[in-house]
Amino acid sequence: MLVVDQAGWHISKNLKVPEGLHLMFLPSHSPELQPAERLWPLVDEPIANRSFENLEQLEELLCASCRSLWEQRELIRGLMSFHWWPQIETSL
Incomplete structure (x- = not known):
């Protein structure tokens, strides 16, 4: 699992996530996290x-x-x- 924010390059439909890696998205506008x-x-x-x-x-x-x-x-x-x-x- 990789925790990422919701920047455009993290949520792009063209993003290729390697097999076995799961992206977990932080809530929008949550710098405290x-x-x-x-x-x-x-x-x-x-x-x-x-x-x-x-x-x-x-x-x-x-x-x-x-x-x-x-x-x-x-x-x-x-x-x-x-x-x-x-x-x-x-x-x-």
């Missing part, structure tokens, strides 16, 4: 509407963005913490 969905705007913002000369430029910007997010742990916790999510204290 896939908490990482709430991080995508933070990752996408630095690269949106930009072009890059090469892959290295893109990689450099993404790495800088990730380093910046690493320093904003409270922001990440605020986006990722749901009432049902186990609370684990870390020393990160």
Whole structure:
């Protein structure tokens, strides 16, 4: 079983699912079931509407963005913490 959202490429009639694999679809508009969905705007913002000369430029910007997010742990916790999510204290 593979749990996926209902993005167009996951529900396309042309999608070929290998034998033995069953797709289980998340309900529409349910980011709490896939908490990482709430991080995508933070990752996408630095690269949106930009072009890059090469892959290295893109990689450099993404790495800088990730380093910046690493320093904003409270922001990440605020986006990722749901009432049902186990609370684990870390020393990160």
